[in-house]
Amino acid sequence: MPALTHGDDVAAVNSLRSATMRIARRLKHQRVDESLSPTEMSVLGTLARCGSATPGELARMEHVQPPSMTRIVALLEAKGLVRLEPHPEDRRQKVVSQTETAEAMLEESRRKRNAWLAGLAESLDEDEWAKLRAAAPVLEKLAHLK
Numbered sequence: 001m002p003a004l005t006h007g008d009d010v011a012a013v014n015s016l017r018s019a020t021m022r023i024a025r026r027l028k029h030q031r032v033d034e035s036l037s038p039t040e041m042s043v044l045g046t047l048a049r050c051g052s053a054t055p056g057e058l059a060r061m062e063h064v065q066p067p068s069m070t071r072i073v074a075l076l077e078a079k080g081l082v083r084l085e086p087h088p089e090d091r092r093q094k095v096v097s098q099t100e101t102a103e104a105m106l107e108e109s110r111r112k113r114n115a116w117l118a119g120l121a122e123s124l125d126e127d128e129w130a131k132l133r134a135a136a137p138v139l140e141k142l143a144h145l146k
Contacts, residue, residue: 020139023117030116032109035079039064041109043072044081044102052097054087081105 028038036044039062046061047053053061059069073096076082081102087093098106121129 027113027117030109030113032105032112036081040072040076040081043069043076044098044106047082047096047098048103048106052085052095054093054095056093058096076102 031041043058043062046058050061055069055073056066058073059066062069064072073082073084077084080099082096082098084094084096087095121132124132
């Protein structure tokens with residue numbers, strides 16, 4: 001990456017940060033189930049993307065402390081959104097999996113958020129929409145860099 005020494009680069013990074021934060025905040029409000037916290041939704045999303053995991057693995061992926069993840073998993077289990085099963089190799093551990101209820105809720109949430117975002121995109125002209133489509137893979141790459 002080029003060094004951010006030029007004023008235009010600094011301004012672009014500032015604008016990108018600000019815009020992505022505003023969009024992310026607004027997307028968080030497009031939820032299907034208001035009873036779930038953003039962290040609980042994030043855990044369900046991680047399970048959907050990465051598959052079953054131990055609470056410790058989930059804690060690392062979600063950047064929370066293991067005791068916090070244990071509480072989150074217990075809340076999700078009580079709501080019927082995850083199930084705990086014995087670990088196949090280490091009986092002292094459990095494996096967390098999402099339920100069909102969680103899968104359906106996540107799909108509905110994706111549909112709602114996509115529709116909201118598509119509605120915003122309708123206000124763009126063809127050139128702006130083309131630029132946004134071209135930027136999507138780059139934004140996706142940034143989202144997954146550590």
